[in-house]
Amino acid sequence: MKINLQAVWEGIISLLTGGVLAGLVVTGRYLSLVVPRMKLFICLAAVIFILWGIASLIQVKRPVYRLAYAHCLALFIPVLLLFSPLLLGAAYSADSRTASQTIEQQNIDPRPFGIDFDTVKGDGIDAAHKKIMVTTANYYPLILKLTQHIKDYEGYEVYMIGFVSYDDKSLTNNNFTLARYLMACCINDVSPFGLICNYSGDIHWKEYQWLAVKGQLGYREYHGLIQPTIAVKEVVPAKRVAGYIYPY
Amino acid sequence: MERTPIYIVTGFLSTGKTTVMNYLLKRRYGKKICVVQMEEGMTAPQQDCVVTLPLLTKDTAKEIAYRLRNCVTAHAVSEVWLEWNGMVPFQRLEELFLQTNLSRYYVIKKIFFVTTPSFCLTMLGKTGDAVYSQLLNADTIFLLDSIPPQSAAPEKTEEIHKARRLLKTICPETHSVNVSHISLDNAASIYKGASRPSGILFMGLALLMTVLYGFFAVSADPAYAAIRVVLTFWMATVLQAFPFLLLGILCSSALQLFISPACIERYLSGSLVKGMAYALAGGFVFPVCDCAAIPVFRGLIGRRVPIPAAMLFMLAGPIVNPVVILSTYYAFAGNWEVVIGRVVLGTIAAIGISLTFKNYHGLEELTASGQLPINLCGYTAFPAVSEKNVYGKALRFLIHSQREFFRMAPYVLLGALLASLFQIYGGSILQFYSLQSNLFAAIELMIVFAFFISLCSTADAVIAKNLSSHILMPGIMAFLLFGPMMDLKNFLLLSSLFPREFVYRLVVTIIIACCIAAFIFAVVTGSVGV
Numbered sequence: 001m002k003i004n005l006q007a008v009w010e011g012i013i014s015l016l017t018g019g020v021l022a023g024l025v026v027t028g029r030y031l032s033l034v035v036p037r038m039k040l041f042i043c044l045a046a047v048i049f050i051l052w053g054i055a056s057l058i059q060v061k062r063p064v065y066r067l068a069y070a071h072c073l074a075l076f077i078p079v080l081l082l083f084s085p086l087l088l089g090a091a092y093s094a095d096s097r098t099a100s101q102t103i104e105q106q107n108i109d110p111r112p113f114g115i116d117f118d119t120v121k122g123d124g125i126d127a128a129h130k131k132i133m134v135t136t137a138n139y140y141p142l143i144l145k146l147t148q149h150i151k152d153y154e155g156y157e158v159y160m161i162g163f164v165s166y167d168d169k170s171l172t173n174n175n176f177t178l179a180r181y182l183m184a185c186c187i188n189d190v191s192p193f194g195l196i197c198n199y200s201g202d203i204h205w206k207e208y209q210w211l212a213v214k215g216q217l218g219y220r221e222y223h224g225l226i227q228p229t230i231a232v233k234e235v236v237p238a239k240r241v242a243g244y245i246y247p248y
Numbered sequence: 249m250e251r252t253p254i255y256i257v258t259g260f261l262s263t264g265k266t267t268v269m270n271y272l273l274k275r276r277y278g279k280k281i282c283v284v285q286m287e288e289g290m291t292a293p294q295q296d297c298v299v300t301l302p303l304l305t306k307d308t309a310k311e312i313a314y315r316l317r318n319c320v321t322a323h324a325v326s327e328v329w330l331e332w333n334g335m336v337p338f339q340r341l342e343e344l345f346l347q348t349n350l351s352r353y354y355v356i357k358k359i360f361f362v363t364t365p366s367f368c369l370t371m372l373g374k375t376g377d378a379v380y381s382q383l384l385n386a387d388t389i390f391l392l393d394s395i396p397p398q399s400a401a402p403e404k405t406e407e408i409h410k411a412r413r414l415l416k417t418i419c420p421e422t423h424s425v426n427v428s429h430i431s432l433d434n435a436a437s438i439y440k441g442a443s444r445p446s447g448i449l450f451m452g453l454a455l456l457m458t459v460l461y462g463f464f465a466v467s468a469d470p471a472y473a474a475i476r477v478v479l480t481f482w483m484a485t486v487l488q489a490f491p492f493l494l495l496g497i498l499c500s501s502a503l504q505l506f507i508s509p510a511c512i513e514r515y516l517s518g519s520l521v522k523g524m525a526y527a528l529a530g531g532f533v534f535p536v537c538d539c540a541a542i543p544v545f546r547g548l549i550g551r552r553v554p555i556p557a558a559m560l561f562m563l564a565g566p567i568v569n570p571v572v573i574l575s576t577y578y579a580f581a582g583n584w585e586v587v588i589g590r591v592v593l594g595t596i597a598a599i600g601i602s603l604t605f606k607n608y609h610g611l612e613e614l615t616a617s618g619q620l621p622i623n624l625c626g627y628t629a630f631p632a633v634s635e636k637n638v639y640g641k642a643l644r645f646l647i648h649s650q651r652e653f654f655r656m657a658p659y660v661l662l663g664a665l666l667a668s669l670f671q672i673y674g675g676s677i678l679q680f681y682s683l684q685s686n687l688f689a690a691i692e693l694m695i696v697f698a699f700f701i702s703l704c705s706t707a708d709a710v711i712a713k714n715l716s717s718h719i720l721m722p723g724i725m726a727f728l729l730f731g732p733m734m735d736l737k738n739f740l741l742l743s744s745l746f747p748r749e750f751v752y753r754l755v756v757t758i759i760i761a762c763c764i765a766a767f768i769f770a771v772v773t774g775s776v777g778v
Contacts, residue, residue, distance in 0.1 A: 002351060005447060014650070024487075033484040037578070041491035048494050052653075055646035063346040065338075065356060066385050069450035074657035076454050078490065081483035084465050184581040186484040188671060188714045247581070 002063040011056035013075040018049030020082045029085045034186045035246045112212030112236050115159055125153070132217060134160035134195070139180060140247040143195065146228045150219045158195070158230050161212045161238045164205045165192035170222065174199050178213050178230070183244040190244060196220065199232040212238035251355040252320045253327050253441070256341065258382035259362035260334040260375055264392040266291040268362045268427060269329055275435060282325040284316065286333040293331075297323055304336050304344065313350055320353045328354070338381035357441045361386035365393060365404065365411035372414075387442040389415055389424035410744075417744035474672055481668035485714055489660055489707040492575035494653065496706030499571060501649040503534045505641075512544065516553045516561065523557030524602065528595065531565030541565050542738060546745045549611050556602040563601060563758075566705040566732035567594035576728070579709035585773055586721070590728045593765040597729060601754075601761050610750050656704045659737075663703045667711040674718045690723030691766045695759060698731035699739075705732035722770035730762040 021042050024030040030042055110116075117135045123145070124138040125131075132153065134142055146153055162178035171177065179194030197213055205211065215230035259265045266289050273281060273295060282297040286304065299319060302308045319328055332341060345354055361383050368391075372380070383389070393408050408426065415424050430438070464475050512534075515526040541562040548558035566572065568591055580586040694715075703711060708731050716724045734755055742751045 002346065009447065009450070010650070010654075030487065033480075034488050035581075038488060038491070041495075041578075042487065045491040045494050048498070048649075051646055052650040055643055055650065058643065059647075061347075062342075063351075064342050065346065065359065067445055067447075069445055069447045071654040071658075072450060073453060073457075074654055074661060077457065077661055078483075078486050078657075080457060080461050081479065081486060084461075084479075084483065185579060185713055186488050186710075188481045188484055188668070189717070 003060050004063050004067075006064065006067045006069060007056045007059040007062070009069055009072045011053045011060065013053075013072050013079065014049050014056055015053030016079050017075050017082075018046045018053060020079055020086060021046035021049065023086050024082060027086065031243065032085055032187065035183055037246075108237050108239050110239055112161065112238055113159055113214050113234070117159075117161060125156075130156045132156045132158045134158065134162075136180075136241060136243070136245065139245045140182065140193075143193070143228070146195075146217065147226065150217075150226055150228050153217055153228075154219065156217045157214065158217050159212070159214050160195065160230070161210065161241060162194050163192075163240075164207055164209050164211060165194065166207050167192050168196065171196065174201060174204050176205060178211060180241070180245045183246055193245065196227060196229040197232050198229055199235065201232070201235065203235075205235075210238045210240045212236050251353060252325065253357040254330055254345070254354045255327070255358050255360065255439075256330045256332055256356060257360045257362060258332045258334070258338070258341075258379075258386060259360075260367060260371065260379045261287065262289055263334070263363050263367050264291075264390075264395075264427075265289070265331050265334075265362045266293055267395060268360070268390050268392060269331060270294045271427075271430070272435070272438065273329065276327070276439070280324070280326045282319050282323055282328050284319065284328055284330045286331060286336070295329075297325065303333055304340050309344070313344065313348055316344075316350055317353055327357075332382065334382070335376075335378050337378040338385045358388065358439075359386045359442070360388050360390060362390045362392060363411075363415075365391060365407045368411040368414050369407060383415075384419055386419070386422055388438065389419070389422055390430075391415070391424060391426050393426045394428040414744040417741055478665075478668045478672055481671055481714070482665050485664035485667060485710055486661065488579070489575075489664060489710040490657075492571060492578070492710070493656065493660055493704055493707040494649075495574075496569075496571045496704060497649050497652045497656065499534070499569070501645060501652055505645055505648055507534070510551075512561070513548055513551045513553055516548060516557045517551070520554050520556060520606070523554050524560050524599065527557045527561040528564055528568070528599075530561055531568050532570065534565065534569070542741050542745070555605045555608055555611060559602040559605055559754075560598055563598035563733050564595055567591065567598065567729065571706050572709070572732070575706055576709040579713040580716075586725070586728075589725055589769050589773070593725065593769060594729050594732075597758075597761040597765045598733070601733075601757050604757055605754075608750070608753075610747055659701070659703055660707045663701045663708070663711045666701065667714045670718065671714055674715070685720065687720055687722055687767075687770060690720040691726040691763055694719060694723040694727035695730045695762060698727045699735050701731070701735070703731055703735070708732070720770075721773065722766040725769040726762050726766035729765055730758065733762070734758045 024033075025039060025042050025046065030038065034042075115133060117133065120133045120135045120138070122138075124133045124135055124142050125145075126133070132142070132146070160178055162180050165177040165179040167179075168177050176197050176199065177192060177194050178197050179192035181190045182193035183190050197215065198218070199205075212235070213230060213232055214234040215232040218229045218231050220227050220229050257265045257269050266285075269283070270291065270293060273283075280297075281295055282299060283293040283295045284299045284301060285293065286301050288300065299315060301312050301315060304312055316328075319325060344350060345356055359382075363383070372383075391408065391411060412424060412426075415422075425438075461479070464472050464479060467476075512530060515530065516523045545558050545562035548561065549555065573587060573591060576590055577584075577587050698708075701711075708728065712724050712727050715727070719727075739751065739755065742754070
């Protein structure tokens, strides 16, 4: 009995695509490419591709006259592209730039300034002690809040982990931005986002090196915009924090 | 046992199948040929061995298979020419010759489709899916522009050109020949068997891509860093665009399979205001892709729906539908300025464009020619499953949507790749030509880009978002408005279905409307630029 080879290829490639998409969601590696809110849509796409694969395989015993295979490349290319993050993990991402500058991790204190950043609850503002702890969980809303209400928090002690960024060309001397990569939509729009650090020390920190900073919150006016700043009191190397900051 | 070659001549009733077959068989010297007819027409076959078969139905299938076997075993013919019935779908032919034991006796050498210019232009959509499936599966199309062997220049050349354009649009890869141009002295290519893809090229390309991709992805060489970034951007754009493309395709397939064109037409007919209101509401409720909207538009014109109402459905539908709104919202990270701008300006532009055609009379001749199949832009051959039960309906829906996806995905992949390349290299190119802050250049550039990239409107927002770091937002808005209304594939499809003057007028009006809309967006959002 002859078989419909086109249906075989279409079935295999559709199932593969569905499988790769499902794999990206299950492993969470889709987060190195797109924002978390895409999860539902990717799951839906995975289900549709799997159903298409089954529908194709149902037709395998129906040979047809006109066979075509070139269109299967339209799915092979995405499979090839999307298999890479599954295989190579988060290393294949913009975030990997910061990994290359991470110094020996074993000598780094996992609790810089005695703070466990992973366990900080709430919005990170301790009004009673005039302390602000910027963590992965509160990163974007907290910086937004500080920008909008800087006068209320001026002078607070700020603790923050991030990597050194010199993207802001207005910064001089050894000043830098302590940043994390912010992903608004997908990896294509990833950019460093953080607080400007006014650092009077002698060290010119390497770009993308991870640091923990302790300092006092201030602000600067730049082209009419108010930007929160940190007057750095203490700097120590920090462990790299993997992943992006998702504002929405 | 060596299988007997069989040539199959398809086409609608009375379009000249026997005439063309007789002509083609004139120079078939030294062959013992048997002509098998499944329909009898005005012209009789001129061969000695002629077998007439009944119409293929469930009841006659066994008899037909037996008699076809008999042709080979009893008559010892070297070649069979079969005139297929114009009312029987091509899928029945495949079932007969490929899925029964007839496949042990016959090898299909070539499938011809015979048609006339007037049939193409006036009847093709009215005669059901059977003839359409035959057309799409043909290896060669014979356009009967004169009765062979007459070689004088045929009359009605304009009609012939139009018919050829339409055939080229529907089956771009199928070789079509005007019968008046056939030279039997040099007809070897006509009788030569059709070449069939073996899949080796596909596998070879897939392997090559895998090797190249693996090399660039794994290589740590800084020289290839830019390529790795392009690949990463490409995969992210694809991952984001595909789910919305799928949503749009599922909705579009459901509309094409489960809602009759007559239903849409009923609401759009009548007064202009009512028709336009329903057109707009219909565009929102039924998310059709832009190329599916064109055959619907052609059908509506054929049913005497006022041009502005029909055109509004075609132009606004791909912009205002929920899938496009959702994809725009997600792509632009909840930026309502862009979402509202796209929907409101798109609606206003579509209404404006449609109203400029209120007193246009250039389509009156089309109102007599009826409608084209709604699935003109992507006919799908379905397996022989019942349409009445849920399983059959679900399978048809899945196959239809999958075919639609395979047809559109290359455009989205290409668009995503170009956008990724543009993100890496576009900034410096724009800077070099001082275009980065030029509002006029941005709008014009993006209109041209939208035209050639031919993206599906459900996936274009993601591409647009990725371009927005290099292009002023009014340019991005022009891209988001113009692309769903007009692009290269739409232009070709429209050109084959409508008079050239109408198409050019429509293109120019859309360009002007989108430019004005983009400027309004620039003024309202304060992004007039430098």
